[in-house]
Amino acid sequence: ASGVSLVKAGVLTTCTHLPYAPFQAKDETGKVVGFDVALIDLVAAKLGVKQEIVDTPFEGIKSGSDLNAGKCDVAAAGMTITDERKQVLDFSAPYFDATQALAVLTGSQVKTLEELKGKRLGVQGGTTGEDYIKTQVKDKSLDIEVVSYKDLAALQQALATNQIAAAVNDLPVWNEYIRANPAKIVVAAGFDTGEQYGFAVKKGNAALLKTVDEALAAARSDGTYDKIYTNWIGE
Ligand code: GLN
Incomplete structure (x- = not known):
């Protein structure tokens, strides 16, 4: 029908x-x-x-x-x-409305992309978060090594095991990770990308x-x- x-x-x-x-x-x-x-x-x-x-x-x-x-x-x-x-x-x-967010291990002092100078920043391949970060790095000539992971689990694992200094993904997925794994990571900064799913x-x-x-x-x-x-x- x-x-x-x-x-x-x-x-x-x-x-x-x-x-x-x-x-x-x-x-x-x-x-x-x-x-x-x-x-x-x-x-x-x-x-x-x-x-x-x-x-x-x-x-x-x-x-x-x-x-x-x-x-x-x-x-x-x-x-x-x-x-x-x-x-x-x-x-x-x-x-759904979303923004991008920068997550770091609890205890990290990093609060901005600029503070990641000379460090590794993880993103998820093919996502708007990856696009946003690559554009920021280029536009601001930031000295950051951007590392792309194949999925969210690999990105979160890399952050949890300190293989990267910070990671960018959609804010709600970090909030959920923090809910499931209290005290491990914190959201250090948000980027108001104004995304809608x-x-x-x-x-x-x-x-x-x-x-x-x-x-x-x-x-x-x-x-x-x-x-x-x-x-x-x-x-
Ligand atoms: N919202 C992001 C995008 O559309 C991430 C989506 C995802 O990883 N499933 O690119």
């Missing part, structure tokens, strides 16, 4: 890149859960199907190649809406995009969005 056709009958297949808590990560039982998962479950419910999650590198998600190849129907990956990505993906209405569909998949936007709008108006926000992000 919705006119939505799915790549695999009877399920809404979601591409994501694990782990990215609190948006998507495995729980103790191995089930993928999180803020994005909960919102896409609402889209699946509206379609009368269950969500099935496919873990895939972020590059294939943001470039549109996974959606174009029919690997999934929708991408839900804490993904920032950018002009470049809008060329290759169709985005839903924004569902969107869910994405294959270019031209207007029927599915409409369903995603309607499910989001309904969740915002009936309080479900707020409940999901409180549950996964906090107050």
